[in-house]
Amino acid sequence: MTKPAGPPTLLQDDDRPAFPLDAWYAVGWDHEVGRTLRPVRVADQPLVLYRRTDGQAVALADSCWHRLVPLSMGALIGDEVECGYHGIRYDGDGRATFMPAQQTLNPSACVRSYPVVERHRFVWVWTGDPARADPDRVPDMHWNADPGWAGDGTSIRLDCDYRLILDNLMDLTHEAFVHRSTLAQAEINHERLDVVHDGSTVTATKWMLGITPPPFWSAQLQTVFPDYAGPVDRWQIINFAAPSTITIDVGIAKAGTGAPQGDRSHGVANRILNTITPETATTCHYFWAIARDYRLGEQRITTQLRDGVTRVFAEDVAMLTAQQRAIEANPGHAFYNLNIDAGGMWARRAIDALVDRELAGAVPAGTGR
Incomplete structure (x- = not known):
């Protein structure tokens, strides 16, 4: 990995698409996809989700071949989706299996079927070229299902560009201002943020030594x-x-007990797991969870952490929604970058690189587990 010399420049009127299509995007928690038709828009594509009787999750284009009526307005008949307008049925591969008032099926009668993978308690859909849908490229969020960790989370729909959430998560100095009553402390804005990147990943690291913990961490x-x-x-x-995936390793330990050198036995750690799915260029679905490596059997702590983070994120939602409205009111405005923006700016460069390679017809490099 290489360190950046400084944050790159970002202009808001960039003409390239906001998101790549050749990517795995979370479309729901595993328990949210079941034996009902669930509509969702991903990367500006309307999908309908359901589970077959064998438990396999299915994602089809949410529009009937016949008259484009949303299939999610229809019914699930066995393992097939029946259009609610004229009764055409489609199997899990998107092929028509029944048409009303005729024996012969039109061979062109089909709707798009999307690759689906279930991993880390999420259902993921590949929105691009299905030939490139490598399950090994699903982002690593294994803490969400690892027996050595305990946690929970939820999802939020936001009326903002998904990249604004990435900016927010890559720079935690905003905690000192947005989250004054829970996570804030002066040292967040005093200590150096070290950023490294390799083209498709970015890591931003900050240590604050010998400090008084904020209320959230003191309680943990x-x-x-x-x-x-x-x-x-x-x-x-x-x-x-x-x-669009960010995992954050956060925690505290008794001062001077070796945490910076790798000994965390005198502290507590969380993983904040975040994956953001663009719905449109200005709306998105934010899937998150918080997992911990201590007191694993106590549901009370799990619930308290989930509810605490929910309150914290509600403050972010208000800020990000207001920011999106300001961007729309100021088309073409340039973002001015500070040193604290380096992580978010390199993340945006990585996204742009994926989009550019996709537009050029090349197979984008990916990471996952």
């Missing part, structure tokens, strides 16, 4: 060390994988 540390009230070493390690 005391679930394991109830009598400790001293200074802590705090870390934030943000890992971005193009085009």
